[in-house]
Amino acid sequence: MDLVALADFNLVARHGGFGKAARATGRPKATLSRRVTELEAALQLRLFERGARDLKLTEEGRALHERTTALLTEIDETAAAIASGAEKPRGRLRISAPLLLSQTAMGKIAAGFALKYPEVRLEITTEDRAVDMIEEGYDLVIRVNPEPDETLVGRAFLHDRLVVAASPDLPRPVGDLPAPGVVRGGGGSQTWKVTKAEQTAIIRIEPVLVLSSLIMVRDAARAGVGAASLPISLVSHDLADGALVHWGDVEGSEIALWALYPSRRLLSPRVSAFLNFLKHAFPGGTPDELAAYIAR
Incomplete structure (x- = not known):
């Protein structure tokens, strides 16, 4: 694929027309039109619907624009970094x-990263759902026990247990008597299989x-309302000081x-820097490291 033609296509798509793109960039309108036509011919796809007064992306054109804009930006940034002799995030x-x-x-992580890399504009959104990185424009996502996804790569940087x-x-x-319980999400009776001191037991809770939040669940368990299944990193200090007692590890x-x-996509310097920052914050990736980081 001709990257110059692809860049010109994205230029026209971003400005909403050949004339607008030409005026904004000083490029000849005829050149932009020819490049887009050549790209359409190479792909055997119509990328724009050309009306008398307006220009609209086709469904295929919109998909191409959304999926290649970030890629071209990465290429430009990489080329600029190499040309300057340093890949500074x-x-x-x-x-x-x-x-x-x-x-x-994440507040502490974000603050530390921002202080170390002041030229990166970090934006963090809280989502428990599996976001679509391409469609929603994310550079990196953090997920808990993600399903295999052939479109994504990455690394596990923290481990925990319930x-x-x-x-x-x-x-x-x-x-067989049930215990009162505090749970996140749906209600209804639950059964937890736990292990403590190499002995296994079944705990039924009502x-x-x-x-809706594990922080709320922990606080309610502290208050004595009921037992709760929680990450060890979240309650290790409560267990150590006696605010909570350990009934067992959930198998x-x-x-x-x-x-x-x-x-x-290319791994940009800012994504690489964030991954390295996480590695430095949690070198062993253990629950104890996360608990200590939270407590600091």
Whole structure:
């Protein structure tokens, strides 16, 4: 594919017409038109609907514009960095992060990164859903135990696990009796299989509180309302000082936080810098490191 023709197509698409693009850039209108026509012929696709007075992207044209604009920007930035002799992180960096990590650690992470790389404009959005990186314009996403996705690459930078914890004033149930529970999301009876001191037990709970945030769940468990299943990094200090007691580790509850980016794009200096910053913040990627980072 002719990258010059692709760049001219994106120029016309961004300005909304050949004339507007020509006036904004000083490029000849005829040249822009010829380049776009050549690109359409090469792709065997109509990229614009040409009316008497206006120009509109076709569905294929819109898809091409959305998927190649960021790529061309990356190429331009990489070329500029190489030409200047240094790949210094700069420009906009959009990141999507899950709610709990955002509430507990992302503020400190973002502040530290901004101080180290003042020429990067960092924007972090809190999302527990799996965002579409290409369509929504994210450079990097942080996901919990992501499903395999052949369009994304990345690395796991933190690991955690779930434990059942409760106030020391709440008695642990005996036999098949249920315990009151605090849960996130949907209600209804739940069963937790836990292991402690190499012994396995089944804990059945009846939710008395259904909350939308694990921070809220932890605080309610501290208050003695019920038992809760929570990340060990979130409650390790409460367990250490006796505010909560450990009923056991939830079997099969390993958690991995991944930093992901599109494999079809170049890894920009600012994304690489953020990945390295995460590695420096959590060199071992352990729950204890996250707990210490939250507590600092």
